[in-house]
Each structure stands twice: as C-alpha cells, then as structure tokens.
Amino acid sequence: MTDFETERRILIVDDLTQIHETFTRIFRTTKRKENDLDDFEARFLSDATVTYPSHSTSSPVFSLTHAYSGEEAVHEVQKSIDGAIPFSVAFVDMRMPKGMDGLETIKRLWRIDPRLQVVICTAYSDHTWDQIVQSLGYNDQLLLLRKPFEHDEARQLALALSEKSRLAVLQAQKLTILKTEVMRRRKAEMELRDMAHRDALTALPNRPFLLEKLEQVIANQGPKRRSHDSILFLDLDNFKIINDSLGHDAGDDLLNQVAIRLQECVREHDLASRCSDAEDSVSESNGDETVRLGGDEFVVLLEGLEHRDDALRVARRIVQRICEPFNLDDRLVTVGTSVGVAFVDESISDAHEALRNADTAMYQAKNSGKGQIAVFDQTMHDAVVARHELEAQLRVALKEEKFELRYQPIVNLKNGQIQGVEVLSRWRGGDGEFVPPCEFVPVAEEIGLISQFGEWVLERSMREFSALMASLDDAQRPQVYLAVNISRRQLADPFFIDRLQAIIDRAKFKGALKLEMSENGDARHNERTLKTMLELHHSGVGIHIDDFGKGNSSLTCFHDYPIETVKIDRTFTASITRDHGHAIITQAIVKLAHHLLATIVCQGVESPEQLKLLQQWGCDLGQGYFFAPPLDIFELESLLIKPDESVGIKVLKQSIAAPLHLPAATGSLPGLPASS
Structure with a gap:
C-alpha cells in the first residue's frame, strides 16, 4: 500500500444518526475494475494474440469513528492520543442541542490534539464565518463545509486534510530525527573538544586548553586590577631514572599519582587559605587549573591571588607534597620537583610568553639544585636568549671551522x-x-x-x-x-x-x-x-x-x-x-x-x-x-x-x-x- 493509500482515521461528530449513516456511505471503500474498454479493444481492434494488462484503481482507505456528542468526541480524541493513533480529520457539526456545541467541542479537541484537522459542518443559518473566526481564531487547520454538501466534496476535503495531517506527522518525525542528530553531533563535538583539551594519561587539561585559558586571563589584565595571576611550571626530578629502572608502566602510574597530588594541593589551598594563612583573608577562587603539558611537565594556573606571596606558598606546598614517597607496585620511590613561578600582568603580550617565562624560571630552579623554586625576572629571559644565540653561533663556527x-x-x-x-x-x-x-x-x-x-x-x-x-x-x-x-x-x-x-x-x-x-x-x-x-x-x-x-x-x-x-x-x-x-x-x-x-x-x-x-x-x-x-x-x-x-x-x-x-x-x- 502506498503512502497515499494508507488508512486515514476520520472522526465524525454529530448528534443525528442519519448524518453518521450518510458519512459511512460517503467514505465506504470501493474498487472498480476498468477493463471493459480493454476487453472491447482486444475483441475488435487489436491482434488477439496481444495481451493487455488490466488496470484497477484503489480509493483511499478511510477509517471512521463516530461520536454523537461533543463529550464523546473529546473522549475519543483523548483515547487516540493515548494510544498514539491520532485522528487525521474531524467533521464536527456546529449545532448539537445536547451538551457542547461545535465551537466548544473544537476548542476542547484542539487542547488535546493541536494538530487535528477540523471541518465544520454548518448550515447557513448556524454561524457566520466571522463568528467562527472570532471564536476559534485564524487557523490553517480549520475548513468550513456548508450543508447540504456533495459526497465528492466531503471526500475531497477528507483526502486533502488527511494528507496534510500525514505530511505534518512525517515532517514532525523528520524534525525530531534532525534534532536528535544535531544533539548527537553536538555531544560528539563536545566530547572531541574535551578529548582534544585533556591529557590522555592523567585526564588533566593539556597545553591547548592552558593556552586558551591564559589568553582569557591576559585579556582581563589591566592597571586597575588589584589581584594577581600566576603560573607554576614544574617537572619531576629523576623521572627518567624511574622509567629506565621500573619501566614505562610505573612511570605512567607515577604521573597519575603526581596529578592527583597536584590537584589536592590546589584544591586545599583554594578552599582553605588561598590568599593568606589567616581565615579572614580567604578570597573567592576564579578557578585554579592543574595542567599536564606532556612528559613529566605540569603547570598550575592560579587566578585572583590577593598577594604575590600566595603563589610561593602554593609552590612550597607542591614541592613538599611531591617529595613524599610514592607507592609504585608495592615499591616506595621518591622523586622531587623544581618549580618556576611567573606572574601574569599587563606586560605579558600573549599566552606563549607567559608560559615561556614560567618555563624559564623552572630551568633556573632546576639549575640551582633539586627541589628549588625560582621566580621569573627579565634577566633570566635575557640569559636564555643569549644562550640560544651562543648555541646558534657555535653550530655555525663548528660547521665553518672558525x-x-x-x-x-x-x-x-x-x-x-x-x-x-x-x-x-x-x-x-x-x-x-x-x-x-x-x-x-x-x-x-x-x-x-x-x-x-x-x-x-x-x-x-x-x-x-x-x-x-x-x-x-x-x-x-x-x-x-x-x-x-x-x-x-x-x-x-x-x-x-x-x-x-x-x-x-x-x-x-x-x-x-x-x-x-x-x-x-x-x-x-x-x-x-x-x-x-x-x-x-x-x-x-x-x-x-x-x-x-x-x-x-x-x-x-x-x-x-x-x-x-x-x-x-x-x-x-x-x-x-x-x-x-x-x-x-x-x-x-x-x-x-x-x-x-x-x-x-x-x-x-x-x-x-x-x-x-x-x-x-x-x-x-x-x-x-x-x-x-x-x-x-x-x-x-x-x-x-x-x-x-x-x-x-x-x-x-x-x-x-x-x-x-x-x-x-x-x-x-x-x-x-x-x-x-
């Protein structure tokens, strides 16, 4: 059966039995063979050996439900909605002496099923169209059928409106599918974005996330800013020895444990005494972040510090916490960390510069000995630039034997x-x-x-x-x-x-x-x-x-x-x-x-x-x-x-x-x- 021939559910609402019988005769499904002319041509006009196929047409299939009052119509529509088999079209008589009239019935039906197509069956003496519109409002789901009407007129209205209803249902289904697909893709994009901004091993935010976050922090800088933002850049001392001696699985386990300890350090400081050791000077957190850049390098971003010394307090807490033994497969191992501290202010041009400054300070701390903390200053950067320049000149000198x-x-x-x-x-x-x-x-x-x-x-x-x-x-x-x-x-x-x-x-x-x-x-x-x-x-x-x-x-x-x-x-x-x-x-x-x-x-x-x-x-x-x-x-x-x-x-x-x-x-x- 084609979509056009699918069953169309029709609700007939009228208080007269004769009207219901008339609608039954109108929508009775009949099939007529149209092969008389073909038989004639086969006998008199064509070669008898040629066989012509017979054709038949099928009328649309209508399923009628009869309601003899407005209350009964409301009940039937509610039942159809509950059963997920809604009506396509309702033919509603305007004048029903017992109970609700046609206008009130239509209002009640639309409350239950707003998509129901309605044909008002009314005599010229019942209501004017202006009265109907004033009561029901302008609506493309409403048509008027004046009594008395022709059978084909009723059938055509039912066919057109039921097809419109069917297409509306299909459109709604497709829209639902489209919305579901959009939501699925958005969820997938969010998951991909989260994966792109998360370290696969420790689940900490990674470098791209950090750079985006730093750009936001830098955008908020200005001469009137009273709080301070800082970056703590750290890597582990002797991490390579752990990898070489105990294997990379142990090294991965160590990195996960370090990530947990770092988050504990930041969380404890943020909730207890983020800006000072005194309880009355705790400030609201703007969102500290612990980030893994790769290998054994981590970054802690501290926002909204009241005093610069607070960054050093966090750095010392991290150094002390990381120095405590780690349990790797029932073996206690001890590593340390060196921390570089760099502050983010209006002099910083972009996220890469801020991260570079903290990295430079970390290497300064590392060169000073294990477990050290260094705060970035411009002389460190100048020394790094000079060092790179010396390296470049040295390569050229060796190549050219100078x-x-x-x-x-x-x-x-x-x-x-x-x-x-x-x-x-x-x-x-x-x-x-x-x-x-x-x-x-x-x-x-x-x-x-x-x-x-x-x-x-x-x-x-x-x-x-x-x-x-x-x-x-x-x-x-x-x-x-x-x-x-x-x-x-x-x-x-x-x-x-x-x-x-x-x-x-x-x-x-x-x-x-x-x-x-x-x-x-x-x-x-x-x-x-x-x-x-x-x-x-x-x-x-x-x-x-x-x-x-x-x-x-x-x-x-x-x-x-x-x-x-x-x-x-x-x-x-x-x-x-x-x-x-x-x-x-x-x-x-x-x-x-x-x-x-x-x-x-x-x-x-x-x-x-x-x-x-x-x-x-x-x-x-x-x-x-x-x-x-x-x-x-x-x-x-x-x-x-x-x-x-x-x-x-x-x-x-x-x-x-x-x-x-x-x-x-x-x-x-x-x-x-x-x-x-």
Missing part, C-alpha cells in the same frame, strides 16, 4: 725542559671577542656537539703538531707530548677508541698523546668510561685528570682510574703564597700523588715565588704564564727552538743550577707560608 688552537707548554720543574704542550681551543664570537671555553664547551656538551668538536680539535692539533715536529731537525726536535682535552661523554662512547685511531691514522701522528679530562661526569657512564680509559692506557695513551680540586674532587680517582698525571687547578696555585690552607692542600696532593706513582702538574704558575714553593714540594711539572701564555703553532715552534727566551724557563734553569737551601724545621712543613 675555531683556533693555542698551545701552552708544560715544563719539567726538575730539569727545565719543555716536556709537553696542552692544546687549548679559542673562538671569537660575533663581536670579534674571544668567548671563554668555560662558556662554549658546556653548551657544546648540552646540545650534543662535544664529540664532533672534540674530534675536530684532536685531528687539527695532531696535524699541526706533526707538521711542526717534522719541520725541526733532529738536534732541535725535543721529546714533547701532546695533551688534548676531551669530554667524559666522549669516553663513554663505545666507539671512541676506533674513531681516535682513525684520526691518528689520518693525521699521521707518531708522537706521545695524552688525553686530559675533568673528574666530574655522569655517574651512570662510569663503567663504560672506565673500560675506555683502561683500553687507552694499555695502548700507550696517557690519562690526565684536569683541574683537580676545582669541582667535587675525590681521591678515589687515584685508585679507580688508570691515572698517569694529575693537574692541580690554578685556583690553588694562585694562592699558595698567601693562603696557608691552600698551600697545605697542594703539598698534600703532591705527596699523595707521588706515593701512588702519579705525576703532578701545577697549573697557573705565574710568579717566581710560586715556582720556588712547587720546587720545594717536589712538584713534577708546571704550566702557566710565567713560562709562556697559550701560543699559536708558529710561536710554539720558536719557543721549542729557543726555550731560554721564556723568562720562567730561564729562572727555573738558574734555580736548578744553584743549590736549594731548605729552611730548618719550625713546626710547619718546609716551604709553607707562615699561617696568619
């Missing part, structure tokens, strides 16, 4: 001969001034260029030194070793020795090679570093400990490493003539090294008085401006040919020629300055 090498002699204090030279790297920055190695070498280590830089220095110095030695005749050529500084990271590389041998082969270096390294290094690489040092020692390459006493020096290096020589830092040498404590420490190091069969080099020798004390203590070698400053390869050649041109070497040889007169025992070690 470094220069200098060589500083190392002199034997017992015979006055130049025994070795240390290679020192020099680099002119963009302003043409030399950048100290203590500034650019750590940067090279941090950005992963130290191996490339160190190998360039090795190969370049070997080539220059080999060419210098080859240019001297046998009488002029001294037995001098070449000492090159290397990083502990290079020694931790399992392929370092192979690359070193390749460099030696390319440079055709045949002299004695010494590698100088600082004692400080990453403890996790000790085993690999020690293995490399032992292999170097067995191959004839000497290992020197540089700048001993400058950092966290330990006497275990004499026992743990195959040390050939220890170089005492220049800070000790510079003060041995005036600082009794440094003098005692320096002499003790010399004696200890000799007992352990190591050679001692004192750096920073700059005066005859220092030289005299070092000689008396039995120091083996000396290095410093008193003998010669760092020289280029041509100046070094001249010094090797004529060493007596060095004032220090000349004084040293004269002191060796003259007998030493040691002072009598006076209760202090020989040669030490009297303690003040």
Whole structure:
C-alpha cells in the first residue's frame, strides 16, 4: 500500500444518526475494475494474440469513528492520543442541542490534539464565518463545509486534510530525527573538544586548553586590577631514572599519582587559605587549573591571588607534597620537583610568553639544585636568549671551522725542559671577542656537539703538531707530548677508541698523546668510561685528570682510574703564597700523588715565588704564564727552538743550577707560608 493509500482515521461528530449513516456511505471503500474498454479493444481492434494488462484503481482507505456528542468526541480524541493513533480529520457539526456545541467541542479537541484537522459542518443559518473566526481564531487547520454538501466534496476535503495531517506527522518525525542528530553531533563535538583539551594519561587539561585559558586571563589584565595571576611550571626530578629502572608502566602510574597530588594541593589551598594563612583573608577562587603539558611537565594556573606571596606558598606546598614517597607496585620511590613561578600582568603580550617565562624560571630552579623554586625576572629571559644565540653561533663556527688552537707548554720543574704542550681551543664570537671555553664547551656538551668538536680539535692539533715536529731537525726536535682535552661523554662512547685511531691514522701522528679530562661526569657512564680509559692506557695513551680540586674532587680517582698525571687547578696555585690552607692542600696532593706513582702538574704558575714553593714540594711539572701564555703553532715552534727566551724557563734553569737551601724545621712543613 502506498503512502497515499494508507488508512486515514476520520472522526465524525454529530448528534443525528442519519448524518453518521450518510458519512459511512460517503467514505465506504470501493474498487472498480476498468477493463471493459480493454476487453472491447482486444475483441475488435487489436491482434488477439496481444495481451493487455488490466488496470484497477484503489480509493483511499478511510477509517471512521463516530461520536454523537461533543463529550464523546473529546473522549475519543483523548483515547487516540493515548494510544498514539491520532485522528487525521474531524467533521464536527456546529449545532448539537445536547451538551457542547461545535465551537466548544473544537476548542476542547484542539487542547488535546493541536494538530487535528477540523471541518465544520454548518448550515447557513448556524454561524457566520466571522463568528467562527472570532471564536476559534485564524487557523490553517480549520475548513468550513456548508450543508447540504456533495459526497465528492466531503471526500475531497477528507483526502486533502488527511494528507496534510500525514505530511505534518512525517515532517514532525523528520524534525525530531534532525534534532536528535544535531544533539548527537553536538555531544560528539563536545566530547572531541574535551578529548582534544585533556591529557590522555592523567585526564588533566593539556597545553591547548592552558593556552586558551591564559589568553582569557591576559585579556582581563589591566592597571586597575588589584589581584594577581600566576603560573607554576614544574617537572619531576629523576623521572627518567624511574622509567629506565621500573619501566614505562610505573612511570605512567607515577604521573597519575603526581596529578592527583597536584590537584589536592590546589584544591586545599583554594578552599582553605588561598590568599593568606589567616581565615579572614580567604578570597573567592576564579578557578585554579592543574595542567599536564606532556612528559613529566605540569603547570598550575592560579587566578585572583590577593598577594604575590600566595603563589610561593602554593609552590612550597607542591614541592613538599611531591617529595613524599610514592607507592609504585608495592615499591616506595621518591622523586622531587623544581618549580618556576611567573606572574601574569599587563606586560605579558600573549599566552606563549607567559608560559615561556614560567618555563624559564623552572630551568633556573632546576639549575640551582633539586627541589628549588625560582621566580621569573627579565634577566633570566635575557640569559636564555643569549644562550640560544651562543648555541646558534657555535653550530655555525663548528660547521665553518672558525675555531683556533693555542698551545701552552708544560715544563719539567726538575730539569727545565719543555716536556709537553696542552692544546687549548679559542673562538671569537660575533663581536670579534674571544668567548671563554668555560662558556662554549658546556653548551657544546648540552646540545650534543662535544664529540664532533672534540674530534675536530684532536685531528687539527695532531696535524699541526706533526707538521711542526717534522719541520725541526733532529738536534732541535725535543721529546714533547701532546695533551688534548676531551669530554667524559666522549669516553663513554663505545666507539671512541676506533674513531681516535682513525684520526691518528689520518693525521699521521707518531708522537706521545695524552688525553686530559675533568673528574666530574655522569655517574651512570662510569663503567663504560672506565673500560675506555683502561683500553687507552694499555695502548700507550696517557690519562690526565684536569683541574683537580676545582669541582667535587675525590681521591678515589687515584685508585679507580688508570691515572698517569694529575693537574692541580690554578685556583690553588694562585694562592699558595698567601693562603696557608691552600698551600697545605697542594703539598698534600703532591705527596699523595707521588706515593701512588702519579705525576703532578701545577697549573697557573705565574710568579717566581710560586715556582720556588712547587720546587720545594717536589712538584713534577708546571704550566702557566710565567713560562709562556697559550701560543699559536708558529710561536710554539720558536719557543721549542729557543726555550731560554721564556723568562720562567730561564729562572727555573738558574734555580736548578744553584743549590736549594731548605729552611730548618719550625713546626710547619718546609716551604709553607707562615699561617696568619
């Protein structure tokens, strides 16, 4: 059955039985075959072998319900609505002496079913159209059928109005479906937006959410604002160790627990004493947020602080809370955190700048030690900018080989001969001034260029030194070793020795090679570093400990490493003539090294008085401006040919020629300055 042929429910409301019988005859469904003409054509006008299909038409199917009063009509309509089978059209007689008249009946029916199509059946003497409209109002669901009426007129009204009703129902259904789909899509969009602004692991808001929130906070800034907004940027100390030792599942568990603790810190502060420790100074929260940026980095956004110190109170609370042990799979682990604090005010241009300031302060706190808090100021940003500029220049300088090498002699204090030279790297920055190695070498280590830089220095110095030695005749050529500084990271590389041998082969270096390294290094690489040092020692390459006493020096290096020589830092040498404590420490190091069969080099020798004390203590070698400053390869050649041109070497040889007169025992070690 087509949509047009679907059953149309019609309500007949009239108090006369004859009228109901008339409507029954009008809407009786009949089917008429229309094949008479086809039979005639088949018999007289067409080929008898051709078969013509018969056609039939079906009238619309009407289902009538009869109501003999207005009250009964109301009951039927209510029942149809309750059963979800509403009427399409109601034919309502206007004049019904018993009970409600037609107008009142229509009003009651529309209260129950506002979509019901109504045909008023009225005689000319009942009501005028103006009276009907005045009572019922203008309505496109209302038509007038004057009595007496034709059967086809009633059927056509019923057909048109029922079709209109059916289409209205379909439209309402489609509208409902459309509304449902819109709501579903809106919900999906909200869920996607929430997912896009939530960290998948901790369910905390993420970086995009934070940036949007910060833009709102910045928009509210102004000179008249009395409260303060701040960002706390933090990351976990030693988180990588947890991941490496216990696995990434444990690391994820730790991050979830950290997120919970951070939320507790903010919630406790917000509800208890957000702006002060005093109860009467608590201010209303504007919505603190804890955000995970990724990895082990978190951000806490504090809004509407009454005092700036409140941000520091929250930061201290976070540091204390995070330092408490975490339970990871029945194992207690302890991590710390470093916190950077940055305030958001009218000077901040955008969210990225605000977040960058807090990040900068966090790194400042981290560099100050674990569990520290730092508040951002402009000098921090300036230092970061300078650091990045230095890094960029360093990459270019390494690519274009803009470094220069200098060589500083190392002199034997017992015979006055130049025994070795240390290679020192020099680099002119963009302003043409030399950048100290203590500034650019750590940067090279941090950005992963130290191996490339160190190998360039090795190969370049070997080539220059080999060419210098080859240019001297046998009488002029001294037995001098070449000492090159290397990083502990290079020694931790399992392929370092192979690359070193390749460099030696390319440079055709045949002299004695010494590698100088600082004692400080990453403890996790000790085993690999020690293995490399032992292999170097067995191959004839000497290992020197540089700048001993400058950092966290330990006497275990004499026992743990195959040390050939220890170089005492220049800070000790510079003060041995005036600082009794440094003098005692320096002499003790010399004696200890000799007992352990190591050679001692004192750096920073700059005066005859220092030289005299070092000689008396039995120091083996000396290095410093008193003998010669760092020289280029041509100046070094001249010094090797004529060493007596060095004032220090000349004084040293004269002191060796003259007998030493040691002072009598006076209760202090020989040669030490009297303690003040």
